[in-house]
Structure formats: structure tokens, C-alpha cells
Amino acid sequence: MTEKNINYKKASEYWADIPATLDGVLGGFGYISDIDIEGSTLFLKSILALENAPKPGLALDCGAGIGRITKHLLAPLFERVDVIEPDEKFINAISSYVGENKIKIGSLYQTSLQKFVPERKYDIIWNQWVLGYLTDIDLIAYLTCCRDALSKNGVLIVKENVTSSGKIEIDETDSSVTRPLKQYLKIFKLAKLKRIKQSKQTNFPTGIFPVYMFALLPVDPDES
Ligand SMILES: C[S@@+](CC[C@H](N)C(=O)[O-])C[C@H]1O[C@@H](n2cnc3c(N)ncnc32)[C@H](O)[C@@H]1O
Structure with a gap:
């Protein structure tokens, strides 16, 4: 347990x-941001092309840095x-960093995920490099809240590092954990979420944790 x-x-x-810079929020790996965004864009566009796709309406960026x-x-693909x-x-720092797309920024919530209960209105909820x-226990409760905050056809996205060792790895410096894939799958199940798509990020440098993207939907009540 964590x-x-x-x-x-x-x-x-x-x-x-930590300074409010790209390198700051990415722990010195600012140079991987473009590749990361490319992978995320492909993944998100494939979700937006589904038969029951979410509307390109309102997105939520969680642990946004x-x-x-x-x-x-998100701003290039969603209205708000x-x-x-x-x-x-x-x-x-967000509105100046976002620049010309800042008109698309809606509510800014200065809070922690474990204390936040989003309203039911989101077409996409994006969680990246924050769930560690x-x-x-808090992650299961939080993902359950996110599940209940999705609009019709809304999709919850998780993009996180996973360990290759199959075990939880602890980072004392920032008090975080990196979970193995199987731990995430167990947590999704406990939060009554099912995977509709999963991809591994490609073209990242060697020597860093593998990064996975998951698209999640609420489990139908008669499926559980
Ligand atoms: C590695 S940065 C990632 C930022 C952003 N998701 C990105 O990919 O550019 C981690 C972010 O999570 C935030 N954070 C840390 N603990 C958090 C928590 N309990 N709830 C919400 N955000 C948290 C930090 O303040 C930081 O902005």
C-alpha cells in the first residue's frame, strides 16, 4: 500500500x-514535452473519432502545473x-504561459485532487503525471469522483509513468510513488472504470519509466 x-x-x-517553467514541471525533462504532446494528441484524436465520441466542449486539466x-x-481541441x-x-503562471488560447481557460481551481469533487459536466478529464x-485510497475515491463528473459520452484519461519492475517505486524527494501497470488496473476496477483504449507512449528517451495512456469509461451498472 502507498x-x-x-x-x-x-x-x-x-x-x-520548483520554478514555474517547462523544465521545472517536467523535472528537468522539458525537452520531452513536444513528443509527449504528439503522443497525447494522437490518442485524444482517436477518442474524439469514436462512434460515441465525447463532445469537444469542456475539458478538465488535473494537476495542471x-x-x-x-x-x-486541450485548448486547441476543446471549447473550454x-x-x-x-x-x-x-x-x-497559467494564463501567461497559455498565451493566445487563454480565452479558452474557464475555472481555475487552486486545490489538491484528493480534496476536489468536480461537477458532472466534463467531456474529457485529463490526469497526467500527477496520480503518483x-x-x-485517495486515488480510488478521486477517480470515482471523476467517473461521476463525466458528461454523456465523456471520457476520463490517465497518462502516467509505470514501473518495469512490477513493483511500486518510491520517490522520497517529491513524496510520490510510481505504480506498476497491474496496480493501475486494479485501482481502475475498484473505481468502477473500464478501459476502452490503452497505448504506450513511443519515442521517449531510454532510461525513463514507460508511460501509458488509458481512456476510461464508467462501468455500466449491469456489467458490474
Ligand atoms: C510533474 S508535474 C506535471 C504537470 C502537468 N500535469 C504536466 O504534465 O505538465 C506535477 C504537478 O502535480 C501537482 N500536484 C502535486 N500533488 C498534487 C495533488 N495532490 N493534487 C493536485 N496536483 C498535485 C504539482 O503541483 C505539479 O504541478
Whole structure:
């Protein structure tokens, strides 16, 4: 279990010391952002091309940092993007970082995922490189809230590092964990979410964790 490895105060103190830059939010890996966005765009476009596709209406960027995903992925494809980010300096940097697309930014929620209950109105909820900051128990509760916040045909996306060792790996520096694939699958099941698509990000440098994208839908009540 992750409960003993995650300390929310320590994680927020870590992020408070990190500059509001691309390299800052990507831990020195700012140079992988373009490849990451390319992979995410392909994945998201394939979801938007489904027969029962979500509307290109309202997206939610969760643990948004300086708005990298809002700027390059969500604002170009959606009418409006709401943002959740606990760090004050990051949330204050979002509109200038997003630039000309800032007119598409809707509500900015300065809060943590484990405390947030989104309203039921989102066509896409995008979670990337943030779920490792939540304990398993809080993550299951949070994903359950996200599941209930999807509009008709809405889709929940998770894009996260996974371990190759098959075990949870702990990062003491920012008080986060990296989960193995099987742990995510177990958590999705407990949050009553089913996978409709899964892809591994390609073209990332060697030596970093594999990164997976999952598109998730609520399990039908008569399926469970
Ligand atoms: C690695 S950065 C990723 C930012 C963004 N998702 C991206 O891919 O560019 C992690 C972000 O998660 C935020 N964060 C950390 N713990 C969080 C929590 N419990 N709830 C919400 N956001 C959190 C940090 O403030 C930081 O902005």
C-alpha cells in the first residue's frame, strides 16, 4: 500500500520550491514535452473519432502545473478548459504561459485532487503525471469522483509513468510513488472504470519509466 509512502505536505513543499517553467514541471525533462504532446494528441484524436465520441466542449486539466497540457493539447481541441492545480505560483503562471488560447481557460481551481469533487459536466478529464502523488485510497475515491463528473459520452484519461519492475517505486524527494501497470488496473476496477483504449507512449528517451495512456469509461451498472 502507498499510504505510508506519501506525505501531502512534503509534496506541496517540494513543488513550492520548483520554478514555474517547462523544465521545472517536467523535472528537468522539458525537452520531452513536444513528443509527449504528439503522443497525447494522437490518442485524444482517436477518442474524439469514436462512434460515441465525447463532445469537444469542456475539458478538465488535473494537476495542471503551468498549463502545458491545457496550452498544447486541450485548448486547441476543446471549447473550454478548467484547471486544477494546488501550487499558487504555477496557477498564477497559467494564463501567461497559455498565451493566445487563454480565452479558452474557464475555472481555475487552486486545490489538491484528493480534496476536489468536480461537477458532472466534463467531456474529457485529463490526469497526467500527477496520480503518483495520491495514496491508493485517495486515488480510488478521486477517480470515482471523476467517473461521476463525466458528461454523456465523456471520457476520463490517465497518462502516467509505470514501473518495469512490477513493483511500486518510491520517490522520497517529491513524496510520490510510481505504480506498476497491474496496480493501475486494479485501482481502475475498484473505481468502477473500464478501459476502452490503452497505448504506450513511443519515442521517449531510454532510461525513463514507460508511460501509458488509458481512456476510461464508467462501468455500466449491469456489467458490474
Ligand atoms: C510533474 S508535474 C506535471 C504537470 C502537468 N500535469 C504536466 O504534465 O505538465 C506535477 C504537478 O502535480 C501537482 N500536484 C502535486 N500533488 C498534487 C495533488 N495532490 N493534487 C493536485 N496536483 C498535485 C504539482 O503541483 C505539479 O504541478
